[in-house]
Amino acid sequence: MIKYPIYTNEESKFIDEYCHQSLNYPETTLMGMAAVSVFHANEDLWSTAEEIWIICGTGGNGGDGYALAQILFQEGQSVRIFSLGEPKRKDSAFYLKLCKDSGIPIHPITKLEDYEDEKEADSVLLVDAILGTGFNPPLKEEVISLFEWINSSDLFFYKLSLDTASGWIAKNQNSIFIEADSIEELGTRKWENLGFSVDDKIIPRYYESIGFPIRSITKDESFSHRFYWEKCNWEEIPALIARKPNSYKYTSGSSIFFGGEEGMQGAILLSQSAFQNLGGGISKVFTTSQVTRDLILQSDPSRMVSVSDGTDIESDPIFLKTKTIVVGPGTKTYPAFLKNLKLREDQTLVLDAGAIPSQGDKIPKGNVILTPHVGEFERLTGIKAMTVQEAYPVALAFCKKNKVSLLYKSHISLFVNDSGETFVWESPNAHLATMGTGDLLAGVLARFLSLGYGNTEAVYYSLSFLEGVREMQEPYPTAGEILQFLVRKL
Numbered sequence: 001m002i003k004y005p006i007y008t009n010e011e012s013k014f015i016d017e018y019c020h021q022s023l024n025y026p027e028t029t030l031m032g033m034a035a036v037s038v039f040h041a042n043e044d045l046w047s048t049a050e051e052i053w054i055i056c057g058t059g060g061n062g063g064d065g066y067a068l069a070q071i072l073f074q075e076g077q078s079v080r081i082f083s084l085g086e087p088k089r090k091d092s093a094f095y096l097k098l099c100k101d102s103g104i105p106i107h108p109i110t111k112l113e114d115y116e117d118e119k120e121a122d123s124v125l126l127v128d129a130i131l132g133t134g135f136n137p138p139l140k141e142e143v144i145s146l147f148e149w150i151n152s153s154d155l156f157f158y159k160l161s162l163d164t165a166s167g168w169i170a171k172n173q174n175s176i177f178i179e180a181d182s183i184e185e186l187g188t189r190k191w192e193n194l195g196f197s198v199d200d201k202i203i204p205r206y207y208e209s210i211g212f213p214i215r216s217i218t219k220d221e222s223f224s225h226r227f228y229w230e231k232c233n234w235e236e237i238p239a240l241i242a243r244k245p246n247s248y249k250y251t252s253g254s255s256i257f258f259g260g261e262e263g264m265q266g267a268i269l270l271s272q273s274a275f276q277n278l279g280g281g282i283s284k285v286f287t288t289s290q291v292t293r294d295l296i297l298q299s300d301p302s303r304m305v306s307v308s309d310g311t312d313i314e315s316d317p318i319f320l321k322t323k324t325i326v327v328g329p330g331t332k333t334y335p336a337f338l339k340n341l342k343l344r345e346d347q348t349l350v351l352d353a354g355a356i357p358s359q360g361d362k363i364p365k366g367n368v369i370l371t372p373h374v375g376e377f378e379r380l381t382g383i384k385a386m387t388v389q390e391a392y393p394v395a396l397a398f399c400k401k402n403k404v405s406l407l408y409k410s411h412i413s414l415f416v417n418d419s420g421e422t423f424v425w426e427s428p429n430a431h432l433a434t435m436g437t438g439d440l441l442a443g444v445l446a447r448f449l450s451l452g453y454g455n456t457e458a459v460y461y462s463l464s465f466l467e468g469v470r471e472m473q474e475p476y477p478t479a480g481e482i483l484q485f486l487v488r489k490l
Contacts, residue, residue, distance in 0.1 A: 001229075001232070001457055001461075002229065002231075002232055003227040003229055003423065004207070004227060004228045004230065005188075005214060005223060005226070005227055006191045006226045006227060006228050007188040007189065007191060007214075007223065007226075008190075008191045008192065008224065008226075009133045009134050009190070009192055011188070011222050011223060011224065012133065012187065012188045012190065014217075014222045015188065015212050015213070015214065015217060015222060018213075018217060018222070019211075023213070025211075027089075027090055027091040027094075028091045028094050028095070029211075030187065030210050030211065031060070031063050031064055031067050031091045031095065032067055032095075033211050034064050034162075034186040034187065034208065034210045035064060035068040035070070035071050035095075036071065037184075037208035037209065037210055038064075038068055038184045039075070041184065041208055042160065045125065045158065046072060046075075046125070048125070048157075048158075049077070049124065049125035049157075049158075050119070050123045050124065051079070051080060051123065051124050051125070052069075052077055052079050052080070052124070052125045052126075052127060053079075053080050053081075053082060053124050053126050053127070053156075054066075054068065054069045054079065054080070054081050054082070054126075055081075055082045055083075055084070055109065055112070055126070055128060055129060055130050056069075056081060056082070056084065056096075056130070057084050057085075057129060057131055057132075057166070058084055058085045058086065058087055058092075059087075059088060059089065059131070059134075059135075060089055061129050061130065061131060061132035061166075062084070062087060062129050062130070063089055063091050063092025063094075063096075064129055064162045064163070064186065065127060065162060066081070066087075066092060066096045066099050068127065068129070068162070069081050069095075069099050069104055070098045070099050070102060070104070073099070073102055073104050074102070079104055079105075080104075080105045080107070081104055081105065081106045081107070082106075082107050082108070082109050082111065082112050083106060083108060084109050084130065084143075109146065112146070112149075113149065116155055121154040121155060122154065122155075122156075123155065123157065124156050124157070125157065125158050125160070126156040126158070126159045126160070127161075128150075128159060128160065128161040128162065128165065128166050128178045129162045130143075130146075130166040130167075131143075131164075131166035131167060132163055133164045133192055133193075135167075137172075137175070139167055139175075139176065143167075144176050147166070147167055147177065147178055150178060151178070151179045159178060159180045160181065160182055160183075160184065161178055161180035161182070163183070163184065163185060163186045163190070164183060164185075164190060164192065164196075165177050165179070165193075165196060165203075168192075168196055169192075170192050170193075170194065170195055170387055170389045171387060171389055179198045180196075180198070180203060181203065182204045182205070182206060183196065183205040184205075185205050185206065185207045186208055186210055187208075187209070187210045187211075189205075189207050189228055191226060193205055194387075194388055194389065194412060194424055195387055195388065195389075195412050195426070202412075202426065202428055224422075225420060225422060226422040226423075226424070227421070227422065227424070228424050228426070229423050229425050229426075229463070231427060231464055231467055232460075234464065234465075234467060234468050237461065237464065237468070237490070238490050240448070240461060241278050241447060241448065241451065241490075242279060243279050243281070247281065249281035249282040250281060250282060250322075251281065252280065252281025252282075253275075253279065253280045253281050253282075253447060254280070254281055254282045254283060254318065254321060254322040254323070254324065254450055255275050255280060255283045255322055255324040255325070255326060255446040255447075255449075256284055256285075256286065256319060256322055256325045256326070257271055257272050257275075257284070257285045257286070257325075257326045257327075257329065257443075257446075258285070258287070258308075258310055258313065258325070258326070258327040258328075258331075258355075259271070259285075259326075259327065259328055259329040259330035259331045259353070259354075260285065260287040260288075260289055260292035260329070260330040260331075261287070261289055261292075261330055261331055261332060261354075262288075262289045262291060264329075264331070264332075265289065265291060265292040265295050265296075265330065266330070266436065266439075266480075267329035267330030267439040268285055268292060268296075268330045268439070269292075269295070269296060269299065270329070270436055270440055270443065270479055270480065271329040271439045271442045271443035271446070272296075272303070273443065273483060274439075274440050274443025274444050274446075274447065274483055275446045275447050275450070276303075277483065277487045278443075278487070278490070279447065280447055280450060282304075282318065282322075283304070283446075284304040284305065284306070284316070284318045285303070285304070285305040286305075286306050286310055286312075286316075287306075287307060287308070287330075288308070288309055289307070292305075292330070293305045293306070293307050309335075309336070309337060310327075310335050310337030310341075311337045313325075313337065313341070314341065314342065322347070322450075323346050323347050323348060323450060323452075324347070324348055324350070324446045324450045325348070325350070326349075326350045326442050326443070326445075326446045327352070327355040328350075328351055328352035328355030328356065328442065329353055329438075329439040329442055329443075330353070330354075330439070331353055331354030331355055332354045334356075334357050334358060334361050335354075335355060338351075338355065338357075338361075338363075338364055339361070339362045339364075342366075343364055343366030344366070345367075347366060347367065348366075348368075348369065348449050348455065349364060349366060349367065349368045350369045350371065350442055350445055350446060351363075351368060351369070351370045351371065352370075352371045352438060352439070352441075352442045353376070353438060353439070353442075356370055356372045356376040356379060356380055357379075357380060358379050358380065359379075359380070359381070363404060365403075367455065368402075368404040368405070369404070369405045369406070369407065369445070369455055369459070370404060370405070370406045371406075371407045371409060371441065371442065371445070372406070372408060373408075373409045373410065373438065374386065374408075374409075377391065377394075377395075380398070381394050381395075385408070386410075387412075388408070388412050388413075388414040388424055391408045391410075391414050392414060392416070392422060395408055395416045396416055396420055396422065399416045399417070399420065400418075400420055403418050404418055405417045405418050405455045405456075405459075407459055409441075411428040411433075412424065412425065412426045412427075413425040415456070417455055417456050418455075421456065423459075423460070425463050427463075427467065429467070431469045431470065431472055431477060431482065432466060434478060434479060435479065436478065436479025436480070437466075437479050439479065440466070440479050440483055441462060441463075441466065444465055444466065445458055445462045448461050448462055465486065466482075466486070468486050468489050469485065469486065471485075472485050
């Protein structure tokens with residue numbers, strides 16, 4: 001499982017101050033290391049520019065811009081600086097002086113448009129070093145005008161932002177911000193940058209190490225245990241779910257599924273099919289619908305299915321042996337039997353779709369994973385959260401209070417386990433934006449859980465597995481077609 005720590009603005013500030021005050025880093029050291037990292041990470045990009053314009057604010061972000069300008073100039077690039085004012089920090093002032101002493105052209109920001117006529121369209125590379133992650137809105141009118149001019153100008157063939165796109169506010173994505181083509185995150189991966197997009201496209205962010213002691217500082221005030229999930233290599237997946245040569249039906253993985261109400265038979269079929277087609281050894285469906293039962297047996301007479309309201313699940317022989325129970329695909333309301341369900345310590349219950357509780361519903365005690373999408377999350381918590389930043393504090397409090405794990409499903413997903421560790425999956429996939437993919441995910445998740453993977457690993461590998469759909473040629477596949485494709489790909 002590949003994960004990287006993500007830090008909030010406040011946590012990044014804490015680490016920065018720790019470096020200066022406790023480790024005695026000179027004020028200019030980290031700024032210089034940031035500039036060197038950005039320079040080397042983008043050497044191919046610099047060489048494509050006739051001229052590089054760096055717009056520097058008055059804070060630390062502006063100082064990073066001055067430090068980068070100094071390196072670029074000394075390495076032979078044509079650099080021009082536009083300044084919003086005198087630096088407020090000593091380290092920024094140090095690098096501004098270096099730029100002045102080197103003879104780099106420096107102009108007040110009011111002169112920016114004066115140089116527009118001197119350049120052809122798509123000839124200038126813009127470096128945005130205006131506002132850092134810690135700026136406090138609202139923006140001044142002159143700054144808004146500056147951002148609007150930059151975004152509309154045909155002068156810039158590429159816009160690179162240092163640490164964050166100036167003006168970006170995750171919880172207010174309608175705000176005015178620099179529409180960067182990429183972001184260089186300096187020292188830490190930034191929580192507030194998650195979801196940065198332009199025209200509905202997630203913009204790439206690249207992390208540059210500058211020597212922050214992120215493995216040494218793990219206290220709660222400096223790290224809130226949030227991580228960024230990097231996709232695993234899809235070629236690793238088949239070995240993770242393959243049956244062992246000496247396995248039998250229960251050691252190959254077993255699961256119980258409940259759902260498939262009248263008119264929603266396809267959901268439970270898809271979940272169980274995903275489990276079985278990915279190597280599951282034995283599974284059984286409980287459904288309230290006779291039609292669903294008949295449809296399952298018509299599709300495959302070897303499958304196990306009972307018409308039930310769920311009250312007899314605990315007495316079923318498979319329940320006594322299985323470690324995974326999935327409730328919800330093809331249900332409209334929270335099943336009543338869940339209020340009295342008793343799980344063993346070695347069992348995991350996945351609640352999906354209609355089985356996502358409403359506020360006040362009793363959740364079974366034990367190892368429980370809830371998988372709500374945005375609307376179901378609101379039903380569960382009473383809070384409408386459209387971003388991971390908005391969902392996080394609500395999900396964290398809910399998971400700690402109820403001792404459960406929760407996967408918030410959206411174009412960017414959030415997983416919080418029962419200990420409070422949080423993981424972000426930032427990999428929007430238009431192929432998965434179709435009905436039934438939640439049911440598919442439930443079946444895939446059941447498969448990994450049935451093999452003994454913990455909640456966090458099982459969710460990670462399930463999301464990684466679904467990444468394989470990117471290779472599909474069909475622009476708008478159905479969930480059933482997605483499953484067939486992924487099974488063939490295995």
